[in-house]
Amino acid sequence: MAAARFNELTLNSVVAETADAVILSFDIPAELRDEYAFTPGQYLTLRDTIDGQDVRRSYSICSPLGSDTLSVGVKRIDGGVFSSHAMALNAGKSLQVMTPQGRFLAPIGGEHDYLLLAAGSGITPMVSIARSVLENEPNSTVTLCYANRSTESVMFRTAFDDLKDQYLTRFMLTHVMDQEIQDIELFNGRLDGEKLDTMATRGLITPKAYDAIYICGPQPMIEGASVALESMGVDKDKIKFELFTPNGGTPIASANASQVDPNADALKISVTVDGSTRSFPLRPGEKTVEAAAKAGVEFPYSCDNGMCATCRCKVVRGDVEMVQNFSLEPWEMEAGFVLACQVQPKSDDVLLDFDAL
Ligand code: FES
Structure with a gap:
């Protein structure tokens, strides 16, 4: 992993993606281009002073390879200090931005069949992966299963519609909603192991045929999907995942709170x-x-x-x-x-x- 360091970068745009999500895009000065070169799937850590506190949070890169700017998707979470702050940012504002990090990597090149499973804001790295694959691997396919509460909460809806139009035979997209009834019963509910099993039975996905499977979302979704895929014969090494929240959605920090003994020697x-x-x-x-x-x-x-x-x-x-x-x-x-x-x-x-x- 490359050495991580912060640089001050300027926002060139802040675009509302949904009612509670924005895309922050940064200019990358020519002298920093090499430092900010990334592999699809990686994230940026943003740092700013909020109410006098030094706050940093990580957000996945949603730009495709070769983009002039680096963009991240930020979804507001209840009580989220940085995500609420991000909603009010404007172009021209400078933030401390760490060089790209992360191990959820989709190296681009060759010919592959990919399965991407995402829930909610877990879609952010998948946009980068899907676009980078489709634009740079002309014989590869991408199958994306994307879970949300409802249509209104779907991030990158327009971007994916464009990809479907542009790559008719190489990009397959399935939306799964758990708070909005869709015509096809299979696409209602959660994207869990049972759902994947049914999708595989009906031929919508072919788990053993994929060269790589990327999963991003909450821990229960990742665990359920991984267990189901392995039980369908998928090699564990082909499954890569990015964990955003621990089991139950509780911030890990609270499970890891300091219990400092004031009498103990430092x-x-x-x-x-x-x-x-x-x-x-x-x-x-x-x-x-x-x-x-x-x-x-x-x-x-x-x-x-x-x-x-x-x-x-x-x-x-x-x-x-x-x-x-x-x-x-x-x-x-x-x-x-x-x-x-x-x-x-x-x-x-x-x-x-x-x-x-
Ligand atoms: S800062 Fe993320 S693992 Fe330590």
Whole structure:
């Protein structure tokens, strides 16, 4: 994963996509083009000061490869500090934008049949993947199953209608709605394992035939779809997913809240970023992101929840454990990599290296 860093980028447009979603598009200066080159499926972390607080959130890139601007889709969520802020942004405003990150990758090139499964704002990376594939892989096909509450909440409806018109034989789209009755009963309800099973039985999808399957949405949808696909004979390695929220939709941060013991001795944590090493004290139970910020120490992070791997680093010295991990593979942990945002030291004088590959 490339080194993550923030740059100040200017919004060249803010376009309402639905009543509660906007598309933010950024100009990328020529000298930063290489840094902001991306693989479809990746996301940007946006950072701004809101009511005096430094707030950062990650949003998937919806632009296709080769686009002059980088766009992300932001859907307002109840109580969402950054998403509410985003609704009121205007062109000309500058934000801190991290270089593209993420492991939900759809490398473009060759000839493939793709199945994309998305729910709600989980569609955002799929727009980038679908457009990039259709525009750059002339013999590939894309089948998209897209779940929403109702027509009004469908993001990128016009973009997908255009793709259907343009790629009649290579782009297949199915809408599934759970709060709006559609004529065909199969397309009502949730996009869960049972629905996929029925769709496969009726020949609307052919799970074993796809070269890659991308799933993005809430955790129950991802888990249900993955289990169903595997039971239909799909090789696990072909299934890639992007987790937005944990089971039940509860922000992971609340499950991971600090339980700081004020009487416990603080332990020393050091971080090496871009060759420079700085240290900060961390009390048992305290979150590394908060402890580092208090000491004026910066390291790359985004979700602060163990999901995105922006804070992936290697333990060079000391002993640590992670509170939770939704993104590192077993081999990475065996090789000594951890998520800094989830680290709790088990010994003093821990050194975490963000430059390790
Ligand atoms: S910041 Fe996302 S996993 Fe640590």
